Amino acid sequence: MPHPDPRHTPLSRRAVLAGGLTVGTTAALAPTAPALAGERRRPRPPRHHGRRLRRWTQDTWASMVAMTDRRTGLVADNISGDLGTPGLYTSPTNIGGYLWSTVVARDLHLISHREASRRIRQTLCTLEEMEHHDASGMYFNWYDPRDASVITEWPESGDPVVPFVSSVDAAWLGCALLVVRNADRANRRQAARMFGRMRFDVFADPTFDKPYLNYGGFYLEEPTRLLDPPPTEPRDLIDAGEPVWYTADHHYDTIVSETRITTYLAIAKDQVPPQAYYQAWRTFPPDWTWPEMPPVGQWRTYLGVDVFEGAHDYLGRATVPGWGGSMFEELMPDVFVPEERWAPRSWGRNHPNHVAVQRLHGMEEYGYWGFSPASHPAGGYSEWGVDALGLNPEGYFSDVERTDRVHGEPEPDYGDGVVTPHAAFLAMMHEPREAYDNLARIEDDFDSYGPGGFYDAVATQSGQVAQRYLSLDQAMIMGALGDVLGHGMLQRYFVRGEVEERLRPVIAPEQFGASA
Template sequence: MHPLDARHTSLSRRTMLAGGLAGGVALGMPSAALATPPGHARPGRPGRPGRPGPAPEGTDAATLRRWTRDTWASMVAMTPQDTGLVSDNITGDLSTPGVYTSPTNIGGYLWSAIVARDLGLITPGEATRRIRRTLRTLQGMEHHEPSGMYFNWYDPRDGSVIYDWPESGDPVVPFVSSIDASWLGAALLVVRNADRPNARLAGRLFDRMRFDVFADPTFDKPYLNYGGFYLEEPTRLLSPPRTEARDLIDAGTPVWYTADHHYDTIVSETRITTYLGIMKGQVPPEAYFQAWRTFPPEWTWPEMPPVGQWRTYLGVDVFEGAHDYLGHRTVPGWGGSMFEELMPNVFVPEESWAPDSWGRNHPNHVAVQAAHGLAEYGYWGFSPASHPAGGYAEWGVDALGLNPEGYFSDVERTDRVHGQPEPDYGQGVVTPHAAFLAMMHAPAQSYDNLVAIEADFDSYGPGGFYDAVNTSSGQVATRYLSLDQAMILGALGNVLGGGLLQRYFTTGAAERVLRPVLAMEEFGASA
C-alpha cells in the first residue's frame, strides 16, 4: 500500500495512519552515534545562542523581521504559560486556541523558541524558561515507555491524553505516530545542542526514543517505516483499520500495527524518521535506499512514466527515476507538496551533503511549483494546509506526485493527464508556509511571491500570514496552524541565521554518521 500523507495529523485527525513493529530490530540496541550531544563530550555543553545574519539578496531585512516577529507572536498566543504545550491551532485574531495538540506541534514550538532567541525576538533567558516549562511538562506526561514515544493527542491545558475528540466526542485510541514522534525528536536534539540550561533534560527525553520500532526489516523492502502503532486494538474507532498484534521486543506487552501501511517514497517528511534512526545507530544505513524515488518503469499504472536508470547503493538496487515537467526532471513525492520535499531540509542540509541528489531536486521542486503557480494563478506555494472555505485539504502540484488520486493546486481538483495539453486550472489555493520553505533555495523569488500575496489579498493578520489563500475568489483561511507557523520560523531561522537549525541538528557525530550515506547518491533529477 502506498503512503498516505501524515502531514497535519493534528488537524485532519488521521489517527488511522497506522504502523507496525520493526519485528527484527532489537529495542535494546544502544544509540551509539548520539549517546551524547553531537560534538560534545557530555550533555550540558551545547552551542551558545547564535546571531542573525544579513537578509539574502533580493529581500528586505525589515520585512523579513516583521514576518518573523508576527509569526512568533502566534506561537506565543497558542501556548499556555503553565504547561508550555502549544495548541494545534488558533483563530486569526489570536483569541481562541484549540484544545488539542500533538508531538509535532510541541516540537515545532521548541525549535521556534530557539529561532526566536537566535534572531533576537526574545532573550536567551526567556527562551530557556519557555523551553524548560515545555520539557518539564513532557517529562511528566503519560507516554509509551518501552519506546520512549508520546501519543498523538494531548490536551495542551494540562498535558493529559485525549481519549475522546474534543470537537465531536468520537473515541480516540492512543496511537504512536512515527512522523509525529520524529518531529518531536528532531526538536529535542536541537534543544540539546542549542540551549545549555536545558541540554540534560532534552537529552534524556531524546536518548530514550527508539526509532527502530517503526522500521520493518521483514518487509520486501526492509526497514521502511510504518505509520505507527496503537496501544490497544482500535475497535472503539468508528472506522477501525485492519491491524495485527505483535510483541514489542523487550517490552513484554503487544501493540497493534496497521497491517498494510508503509511509508515508501523518499520525497516525504518521513525521511526524517529514517535519518534519526540512522543517526542513533538504530537502523542500518541501507534503510535510506529502500524507499522509492519513483516507481519502477515497468509499473504501468502511474499517471506519469518516469525517466531514469537503476543504480546500486550499499547492496540495494535503486531506480533513480524522475518526472519530467515544465522543463525540470524532478524526483516526485507522494502528493507533490512543498513540505514533503523541504520540511526535513529545515534540519538536514541535504543540498550540500548530497549535491547530486537533493542538491538538484530541492531547487527543481521549487522551480516547478513556481512555474506552475505563476502560469496558472499568478502566485505559488502548494502544501497541505487549511481550506479557505473551511476544514483542511492536501494542496500540491499533481505532476510532482506519485499519488494517482493527486494532491491538487486548485479547489476543483483539476487533474493533469500525461501526454495531454495542460488543462485549465480553477481556483488555485496557495499556502504561505510553502513559499517560506522555498525561501531556503530561491530567496528572492519566494520573497517577491509572499510580498504579492500580502499586498493583493487580506492574507495577513496579527500572527503573520493566514494559513491559505484562494487566489481566484480571495477567500482566506483566517486561522493559524502551529505546525505551519513552526515551519515558517524554521525556514526563516535558516535563511536569516545562516542555517541555524541545521547546525544545531547536525553537529558532530550526526554529520559523521549521516552525511556519507546521503552523499553517495545521484538522483535522476536534472541540474
C-alpha cells in the same frame, strides 16, 4: 499517503507577545553565532527587504506565543485568526515546532536567552510528566494542551480516540529535542535524556518486502472502533515483548516525504542499518503501468540495495516526485539536515528543481505560488500540491476544483488556485528573492495577513482566505526563516555530533535522476 480522518492521521497539521518583542534594525535579525568555517551559506533575500522580513518573523512568533498555554508550555494545534481562540488539542509535532521556534526566536533576537530557556524548560518539564509509551520513549499523538492529559475523546465531536504512537510525529519532536540539546545549555541535560530514550527502530518493519520501511505507527489496543477492517492480530514491539497494533497496511515508502526524517534519526542513533535509507521509492519502477506519469531514469546500487533513480519530467525539469507533490514533503527535513550540501547530486539537484517547478506552475496558472497541505479557505483542511510532482494517482491538487493533470493530454485549465504561505517560506531556503516577492504580492493583493502573520491559505481567484493559524505551519515558517536569516541555524544545531558522523556518509553517494 492520503490522510484519513485528522484525528488518526500520522502527522497532525495543526498577552500575544510576552516579553516585549521589539526589533528596531535590520541587524537585529542577525544570527547569534556565525556560520561554521567552510560552510556554504544559504542565499538570502536582498538587504532592503529586511523591514518586511522582520515584521513577518515577529508576527509569526506572536502566533506561537498566543497558541501556547501559560501553565503547561504546550502549544495548541491551531488558533483563530484574531489569536483569541486556541484549539483544544496538540501533538508531538506541534510541541516540537514550538521548541525549535523558540530557539529561532532567541537567535534572531526576538526574545532573550533567559526567556527562551524559561519557555523551553517549562515545556520540557511538562513533557517529562506526561503519560507516554515507556518501552519506546515516544509520546501519543493527541494531548490536551491545557492540562497535558492524553485525549481519549475528540474535543470537537466526542468520538473515541485510541492512543496512537505516530512515527513521523515522534520524529519531529525528536528533532526539536536534539536541537535543544545542542542549542540551549541551560536545558541540555533534560533534552538529551528525553531524546536518548527514544527508540525509532520500533517503527522500522524488518519483515516487509523492502525492509526497514517505517510503519505509520502503532496503537496500544486493538482499534476496532476506528479501523475497518481492523488489524487481525498484534505484533510484539521490537525487543520489548509488548504487543501493539501496527498500521499493517500503511508504510511510508517514498523518499520525497517529510517522513524520511524518521529514518534519518534512526540511522543517526544507530538503531537501523544505513541500507534503510535506500529502501524507499524514488519513483515507482518503469515497468509499473498504473502511475499517471511514466518516470525517466536508471537503476543504481548503493550499500547493496538496487535503487531505480527515476524522475518526472515537467516544465523542463526532471524532478524526483513526492507522494502528493507538496513543498513540505520535499523541504521540511531540509530545515534540519543540509541535504543539498551533503548530497549534491541528489537533494542538491532536487530541492531547487522542486521549488522551480512549483514557482513555474503557480505563476503560469495563478500568478502566485507555493503549494502544501494546509487549511481549506472554505473551511477544514486539505492537501495542496502540484500533481505532476506527485506519485499519488488521486493527486494533491493546486486548486479548489481539483483539476487533474494527465500525462500525455493537453494542459488543463486550472481554477481557483490555493497557495499556502508556509510553502513559500520553505522555498525561501532555495529561491530567496523569488519567494520574498511572491509572499509580498500575496500580502499586498489579498486580505491574507493578520496579527500572527500570514493566514494559513489563500484562494487566488476568489480571494477567500483561511483566517486561522496552524502551529505546524507557523513552526515551518520559523524554521525556514531561522535557516535563511541565520545562515543554516537549525541545521547547525541539529547535525552537531552523531547526526553528521553517521548520516552524511549514507546519503552522500546518491545520484538522483533529477536534472542538474
